[in-house]
Amino acid sequence: MANDKKMVEEITSMDVDFAKWYTDVVKKAELCDYSSVKGFVILRPYGYAIWENIQHIVDKKLKATGHENVAMPMFIPESLLQKEKDHVEGFAPEVAWITHGGTEELTERMCVRPTSETLFCDHYSNIIKSYRDLPKLYNQWCSVVRWEKTTRPFLRTREFFWQEGHTMHETAQEAQDETIDILNLYAGFCENELAIPVIKGQKTDKEKFAGAEATYTIEAMMHDGKALQSGTTHYFGDGFSKAFDVVFQNRENKPQYPHETSWGISTRLVGAIIMTHGDNNGLVLPPAIAPIQVVVIPVAQHKPGVIEKATELQQRLAQKYRAKIDISDNSPGWKFAEYEMKGVPLRVEIGPKDMEKNQCVIVRRDNREKVFVPLDQLEETVEKLLEAVRQGLYQKALENREKRTFTAAAMDEMVQLANEKSGFIKAMWCGDEACELKLKESAGVSSRCIPFEQEQISNVCVCCGKPAKKMVYWGKAY
Amino acid sequence: MANDKKMVEEITSMDVDFAKWYTDVVKKAELCDYSSVKGFVILRPYGYAIWENIQHIVDKKLKATGHENVAMPMFIPESLLQKEKDHVEGFAPEVAWITHGGTEELTERMCVRPTSETLFCDHYSNIIKSYRDLPKLYNQWCSVVRWEKTTRPFLRTREFFWQEGHTMHETAQEAQDETIDILNLYAGFCENELAIPVIKGQKTDKEKFAGAEATYTIEAMMHDGKALQSGTTHYFGDGFSKAFDVVFQNRENKPQYPHETSWGISTRLVGAIIMTHGDNNGLVLPPAIAPIQVVVIPVAQHKPGVIEKATELQQRLAQKYRAKIDISDNSPGWKFAEYEMKGVPLRVEIGPKDMEKNQCVIVRRDNREKVFVPLDQLEETVEKLLEAVRQGLYQKALENREKRTFTAAAMDEMVQLANEKSGFIKAMWCGDEACELKLKESAGVSSRCIPFEQEQISNVCVCCGKPAKKMVYWGKAY
Numbered sequence: 001m002a003n004d005k006k007m008v009e010e011i012t013s014m015d016v017d018f019a020k021w022y023t024d025v026v027k028k029a030e031l032c033d034y035s036s037v038k039g040f041v042i043l044r045p046y047g048y049a050i051w052e053n054i055q056h057i058v059d060k061k062l063k064a065t066g067h068e069n070v071a072m073p074m075f076i077p078e079s080l081l082q083k084e085k086d087h088v089e090g091f092a093p094e095v096a097w098i099t100h101g102g103t104e105e106l107t108e109r110m111c112v113r114p115t116s117e118t119l120f121c122d123h124y125s126n127i128i129k130s131y132r133d134l135p136k137l138y139n140q141w142c143s144v145v146r147w148e149k150t151t152r153p154f155l156r157t158r159e160f161f162w163q164e165g166h167t168m169h170e171t172a173q174e175a176q177d178e179t180i181d182i183l184n185l186y187a188g189f190c191e192n193e194l195a196i197p198v199i200k201g202q203k204t205d206k207e208k209f210a211g212a213e214a215t216y217t218i219e220a221m222m223h224d225g226k227a228l229q230s231g232t233t234h235y236f237g238d239g240f241s242k243a244f245d246v247v248f249q250n251r252e253n254k255p256q257y258p259h260e261t262s263w264g265i266s267t268r269l270v271g272a273i274i275m276t277h278g279d280n281n282g283l284v285l286p287p288a289i290a291p292i293q294v295v296v297i298p299v300a301q302h303k304p305g306v307i308e309k310a311t312e313l314q315q316r317l318a319q320k321y322r323a324k325i326d327i328s329d330n331s332p333g334w335k336f337a338e339y340e341m342k343g344v345p346l347r348v349e350i351g352p353k354d355m356e357k358n359q360c361v362i363v364r365r366d367n368r369e370k371v372f373v374p375l376d377q378l379e380e381t382v383e384k385l386l387e388a389v390r391q392g393l394y395q396k397a398l399e400n401r402e403k404r405t406f407t408a409a410a411m412d413e414m415v416q417l418a419n420e421k422s423g424f425i426k427a428m429w430c431g432d433e434a435c436e437l438k439l440k441e442s443a444g445v446s447s448r449c450i451p452f453e454q455e456q457i458s459n460v461c462v463c464c465g466k467p468a469k470k471m472v473y474w475g476k477a478y
Numbered sequence: 479m480a481n482d483k484k485m486v487e488e489i490t491s492m493d494v495d496f497a498k499w500y501t502d503v504v505k506k507a508e509l510c511d512y513s514s515v516k517g518f519v520i521l522r523p524y525g526y527a528i529w530e531n532i533q534h535i536v537d538k539k540l541k542a543t544g545h546e547n548v549a550m551p552m553f554i555p556e557s558l559l560q561k562e563k564d565h566v567e568g569f570a571p572e573v574a575w576i577t578h579g580g581t582e583e584l585t586e587r588m589c590v591r592p593t594s595e596t597l598f599c600d601h602y603s604n605i606i607k608s609y610r611d612l613p614k615l616y617n618q619w620c621s622v623v624r625w626e627k628t629t630r631p632f633l634r635t636r637e638f639f640w641q642e643g644h645t646m647h648e649t650a651q652e653a654q655d656e657t658i659d660i661l662n663l664y665a666g667f668c669e670n671e672l673a674i675p676v677i678k679g680q681k682t683d684k685e686k687f688a689g690a691e692a693t694y695t696i697e698a699m700m701h702d703g704k705a706l707q708s709g710t711t712h713y714f715g716d717g718f719s720k721a722f723d724v725v726f727q728n729r730e731n732k733p734q735y736p737h738e739t740s741w742g743i744s745t746r747l748v749g750a751i752i753m754t755h756g757d758n759n760g761l762v763l764p765p766a767i768a769p770i771q772v773v774v775i776p777v778a779q780h781k782p783g784v785i786e787k788a789t790e791l792q793q794r795l796a797q798k799y800r801a802k803i804d805i806s807d808n809s810p811g812w813k814f815a816e817y818e819m820k821g822v823p824l825r826v827e828i829g830p831k832d833m834e835k836n837q838c839v840i841v842r843r844d845n846r847e848k849v850f851v852p853l854d855q856l857e858e859t860v861e862k863l864l865e866a867v868r869q870g871l872y873q874k875a876l877e878n879r880e881k882r883t884f885t886a887a888a889m890d891e892m893v894q895l896a897n898e899k900s901g902f903i904k905a906m907w908c909g910d911e912a913c914e915l916k917l918k919e920s921a922g923v924s925s926r927c928i929p930f931e932q933e934q935i936s937n938v939c940v941c942c943g944k945p946a947k948k949m950v951y952w953g954k955a956y
Contacts (some may be wrong), residue, residue, distance in 0.1 A: 017659050036558055037588065038602050040551035045616070048547050070526050073518035074552075074621060074637055075574075080514055096553075098579040098590070101625040101636075110515065112552075112576070112590070122514050138523070143552060143620075147579035158579075159552055327808075 009151075011341075014282050018224040025274055029283045029342050031333060032153040037347040037392045039151045039158035043267075043448040046342065049291035050270055051161060054143060057193055057288065058163065058265065061185055067165060072119040075110040075141070081120045084243040087117060090210020094147045096158075112145040117211065117236075119261055120166035121244035124258075131170050134258060139165040154271035155478050157227075161268035168246065172237065175259035176214075179233040182210070182263045184217045186231035193288035194269065195393035196220050196276050197401055198230060199424075199473055201449030206433050209262075213237045219448045219473065221401035222275035225422025227448045227477040230272050233263035271478070277366075278398050283343030284365055285384040286393055288300060293341045294382055296325040299332050299351030310350050318346075321386075340365060345389045346382060366392045409458045412443070414474075419442035424475045429466035430461035438463050445474040489819075491758050496702040496816040497916050500629065503752055507761045507820050510631040517636035518627045521745070524820065527769035527829055528748055529639060533619060535671055535766065536641065536743065539663055545615040545643060550597040550621070553588040558596045562721040569686020572624045576863035584765060590623040593715075595740055598644035599722035604735075608727045610691075612736060622736075632749035633670055633706075633956050640744035646724065646736040650715065653737035654692075654813065657711040661694045661740045664709035671766035673871035674698050674754050675879055676708060677902075677951055679927030684911050687740075691715045692857065697926045697951065700753035700878040703900025705926045705955040708750050710740035749956070754875050755844075761821030764871055765864040773817045774803040777810050777829030788828050791838065794856060795826075799864075818843060823867045824860060844870045887919070887936045892952075896921035902953045906940035916941050923952040 008027055014021040026032050031047030043051065059069070075098060095111035113119065124136060143161045151157045165182065169175040177419050183200055192198045198218035208215035212475045220230045221406040238257035241247070250256040277284040294317050298310035307327050317323035324344075326335050332349070339347055351360040354372075362381060363370045366389050373375045404423025408414040417425050425445060429435060436447055439462075452471045461468045488506055491659055492499040504510050509525030521529065537547070553576060560566045573589035591597065602614060622637045629635045643660065648652040661678055668674045676696035686693035690712040700710045716735035719725070728734040755762040765771050772795050776788035784804050795801035802822075804813050810827070827839040832850075840859060841848045844867050851859045884902025886892040895903050903923060909914060914925055917940075928948045939946045 033601060033604060035551050035597070037551040037553050037555060037597075040553065042551070042597075042601055043549035045546035045548055048549055051549075052547065068523035068527075069530065070523055071521035071529075071621075071639065073513050073515040073520070074623070075518065077515060094579075095577045095581050098574045099577045102573065119513070119515075119520075123511060123520050126511060143549075160547065261526070339537050405782040 010471065011280065011282060014223065017278075021278075021280070022274060024277055025282055026153045031270065031274075031283075031344075035212070040146060041153050041157050043161075046291055047270065050273070050285070050289055051267055053289040053291065054093060054265075054269060055163070058189060059141070062139055062163075062165070065137075065181070065185065067139045067167075070138050070140055071142070072113070072116050072123065072140060076113055076116075076118055077108050077110050080122060081111060083118060083121075084211050084240055087211035087240075089398050090458075091146075094251065096145050099362070102208050102348050103168060108239060113142075114144055114146045115262075115264075116140065116144075116164055117166065117240060118244070120262075121240045121246055121260070124168055125246045128168060128246055128248050128258060131251055134168060134248060135169045135174065136168045137165070137178075138167065139163055152271075154274070155351065160267050162264045162450055164264045166260070166262045168241075168260055170248075170250070170258065172259045174234055175237075175261050177217055178261045179214070179235045182233045182241075182261075183218065185411055186233075186263075187218050188221065189265075190192060190218060190230055190269075191394065192272060194276075195286040195287065195390050196230070196272055197394065197398045199449060199451050200453075201451035201473065203232070203449060204436060204447045204472070205432075206436050207447060209234045211239060212238065213239070217449050218367065220272050220276060221397075221404055221424060222272070222478070223400060223474070224275070227424065227475045228272050228275065228472075229448075229477065230269060231263070231265040234261060236260040236262070262453060263423060270413065276345070276394050276400075281337070282341035284393065285343035285345060287390055289343045290344070290345055291322060292324045292339070292344045293321045293386060294323045294346045295335075296323065296350070297332055297335050297339070298325075299325060300352075301327060303352045305355065306350070306352060309355055313350060313375070313378060315380060320379065321382065325377050346385055348378075348382075348412055356455045363424045364392070366390055366396070379428050407457055408462055413464060414439070414445075414462055415443045418445050418474075418476075422476065424448065424473045426455065426471055426473055427462035428457050428460060429472045430464055430466045431465075431469040432461075432464065435461055437462035439474060443474075445476060448473040448475050448477060489760060492701065492756070499756075500752060503756055503760055504631045509748065509752075509761075512653035517626060518633050519635050522640075524550070524769055525748065527553065528751070529745055531767040531769065532743075532747060533641070534666060537619070537640070538615055539667065540641075540643070543615075543659070543663065545617045545645075548618055549620070550591070550594050550601065550614045550618060552591055554591055554594075554596055555586050555588050557586060558600060559589060561596060561599075562689050562718055565718075568617075569593065569624075572626070572701075573682065574623050574625055588732060588857075591620075592624045592741075593624055594618065594620075594622075594642055594720055595644060595741075596722070597739075599718045599724055600736070602646055603722050606623075606646060606724055606726050606736060609729055611659070612648045612920045613652065614646045616645065617641055619882055623809070630749075630790045632745050638745050638763055642742045643740060645739045646719075647739070648726075648728070648736065650737045653695045653715075653739050654713055654740045657694055657713045657741065659694070660711045660739075661696065661709070662678050664711075664741075664743055665696050667743075668696060668698065668708055668747075668750075669872065671764065672751060673764040673868050673875060674708070674750055675872065675876045676928060677929050678931075679929035679951065681710070681927055682911070682914060682925045684914050685904070685925060687712045689714060689717060691717070695927050698754060699875075699902060700750070700956070701756070701878060702753070702883050703954070705902065705951075705953040706746065706750050706753065707873055707926075707955065708747060709741070709743040712739060714738040714740070754878075755871050756821070759815070760819035762871065763821035763823060765868055768821065768823050769800060770799045770802045770817070770820070770822045771799045771864060772824045772826060773813075773822045774801065774826045774828070775810055775813050775817070776805060777827050777832075779805060781830045783833065784828070784830060787833055791826060791828060792851070792858060795860060798857065799860065824863055825855075826894060828862075842867055842870070844874070850930065886940055889941060892923075892940050893921045895909055896923050896952075896954075902926065902951045904933065904935060905940035906935050906938060906948055907950045908942055908944045909947040909950055910939075910942065910944075913939055913941035917952060921952075923954060926951040926953050926955060
């Protein structure tokens with residue numbers, strides 16, 4: 001019991017200090033550790049396993065839709081980075097520069113990739129010759145480096161892991177379709193596998209990616225009322241193609257520039273999982289990406305046959321699930337707290353009394369519901385409960401988002417909501433960047449997205465009162 | 479036919495110019511492309527897919543033996559690199575240096591990891607406290623950078639992909655066992671999945687890893703008689719633990735330094751596959767790692783029902799294998815040459831005449847043997863033939879190695895063999911580095927390894943005539 005208490009005491013309550021709660025969870029659940037390299041973190045086995053599960057699922061979805069993986073160099077020569085004007089302006093201030101290779105000074109310095117549009121376009125200019133070579137649907141899984149000033153594990157680190165897709169298409173329409181198809185793929189993954197509801201929409205020009213014609217985003221609502229951009233897709237038109245001289249012979253046998261997209265999700269998603277589903281006992285993981293889906297804990301394990309029975313249950317479950325057993329010397333109470341901290345979706349308890357009744361106890365991590373299960377119904381019950389956890393998590397997250405979604409028709413209402421509540425504020429916008437800047441200044445909110453699902457709140461811009469063009473989600477964001 | 483001819487003409491014969499043959503295969507099979515970043519290559523979809531298959535198999539074997547994946551930062555501060563004397567001497571001359579982050583100059587420069595012993599040890603010093611924390615069996619899949627002067631795709635590039643395992647153990651014995659266990663895991667993977675026979679042995683002190691007490695290696699024989707180091711494991715004793723202050727309380731409750739190992743295989747293995755199994759028609763891939771294991775090619779595909787039948791066969795095979803169909807407008811002859819170039823282990827041909835007889839034709843890539851197969855025996859025949867290809871490749875590679883393994887009892891014999899033949903030369907050695915240097919100078923060979931399977935060729939060193947300690951494999955190497 002002393003141990004249990006210690007475990008629980010170590011996490012700051014999220015109501016007391018959300019930021020501290022977050023770093024406590026990251027640290028105590030052994031997702032990350034700080035390193036001697038400032039602004040960089042170490043992904044520990046449990047944290048990396050979550051990312052591996054994300055990769056595995058998303059990679060399969062990308063391959064099923066015709067995408068192929070490649071690997072580009074991790075360095076970009078300065079002249080290559082400079083080829084597209086808007087892009088270099090956006091990224092040059094935040095890259096790490098290599099100036100020496102071994103003992104020699106480089107004739108041209110190179111940066112570590114902050115993103116790889118330039119490298120992909122350079123390669124595409126070599127391999128795309130004809131419309132028969134299109135589309136090219138390439139993706140790479142890698143890490144990138146951006147010299148951030150303030151960092152937080154998973155949310156903002158100088159190095160982070162992601163996938164970056166870079167595709168080339170014959171027509172503008174096909175490229176635009178790709179950005180929407182991938183956004184839907186991301187949204188489906190977040191909602192189904194991660195149980196995180198998202199708003200799909202377009203970024204305003206102010207918030208779009210450096211060099212893009214259009215940026216689309218999925219925005220999720222965290223437990224503290226801040227938004228988290230969880231995935232983006234970009235439509236470039238033929239801007240990069242022109243800058244990098246990517247030309248193909250079209251069906252009329254004439255030279256033409258192909259149309260480009262890029263898109264990515266990153267280890268930020270692990271941050272989204274923590275802040276969407278976590279509670280004051282620690283992490284809560286959606287089953288699809290949980291490194292351990294079910295943990296079996298023997299109770300009174302010194303009694304004859306208990307460990308054997310528990311092992312038998314674990315082995316039955318391991319046929320289909322990532323199932324673990326803990327037969328260490330720690331008390332059951334300590335183990336309960338430990339695996340709650342680690343967010344394991346289901347816990348199976350079995351002791352001598354359960355064995356007499358030919359049953360076990362299953363406890364859900366999300367709502368702590370406890371059921372007694374006849375041993376011959378173990379697998380089917382686990383299957384049902386894992387699905388119930390997934391749905392329960394999604395429902396809870398959706399309720400949190402709905403509870404934290406407000407509407408403002410006028411500026412004073414906007415400012416008041418932004419001061420008193422935390423969450424999304426839906427309001428009309430005229431389309432001018434000046435109003436975005438003013439809303440940032442007076443209410444501290446930025447535009448999260450112009451959602452695909454529009455509503456008509458009023459006819460005029462919440463800020464300037466001129467005719468409104470779009471309804472926008474506003475909020476504070478990570 | 480014009481197309482077929484063109485394909486074949488494009489590869490230089492390996493007997494004419496082996497190096498050119500190699501780069502032709504790499505380029506024409508679309509494994510790699512050169513990039514605008516000097517010394518760096520792009521892994522194209524087909525080349526990267528081979529690496530993904532290697533990763534998938536090896537990762538599974540590592541996890542099955544208790545190893546866990548993590549991710550360390552890609553940068554190492556100079557002071558951290560300098561903590562272990564031999565290590566920094568070995569690597570400092572060949573690393574890439576970061577001096578600026580964004581617009582600010584760094585107070586301490588950092589290198590891009592050439593290998594990550596220093597980062598792992600730094601982390602281990604934070605997380606290893608007690609013997610209960612041991613062993614730690616960590617691995618990471620990543621790319622590393624070494625500023626090589628001359629580069630060749632897969633064999634030596636400034637950036638390459640690998641896995642690096644870094645483990646910590648309670649006792650020296652346990653760490654030494656790990657280096658041998660992993661060497662056996664690597665050797666088993668090369669011999670079974672890659673069909674590449676390897677010699678297992680220990681590196682001489684001159685050839686061992688910077689900072690290691692002992693380095694073990696698997697050495698493969700390429701088609702041109704040069705050796706290729708295909709995987710290494712290193713035993714460090716407690717040298718790095720001392721340098722990085724990694725200390726644990728042992729079972730007697732006393733502070734103790736743990737014993738360390740590291741080990742890796744890399745994209746070099748793709749080079750080994752090319753140069754072990756390839757021929758004048760291109761790549762020949764072992765089935766376990768072939769991105770396409772079987773290609774179905776319809777013959778006279780304009781005839782009614784041919785494409786449908788071919789598609790049906792491909793779909794049957796896709797249940798179990800990586801099976802592809804090519805229904806493009808290219809001629810069957812062009813397609814045969816194309817998939818031979820890409821090293822696809824089996825080709826299934828089906829045309830109207832075969833359909834009448836309810837059969838298809840299967841052609842092996844390795845020896846071009848052709849069999850007529852009743853359609854109801856398709857799956858079982860493919861299974862048998864894939865295994866036959868694997869065995870055939872291994873046998874051919876073993877014969878090549880045996881044909882190219884020589885024995886020298888005296889120095890003149892050694893020099894003559896090194897001049898006239900290419901391959902391994904087995905000879906006795908006194909253990910002095912001076913003799914290694916002399917053999918390099920006079921015969922142009924280096925010690926590949928002290929094989930675990932020793933033979934007594936004579937009693938004296940082939941070079942100096944003093945009493946011999948070990949039999950060594952000598953040769954030229956990539």
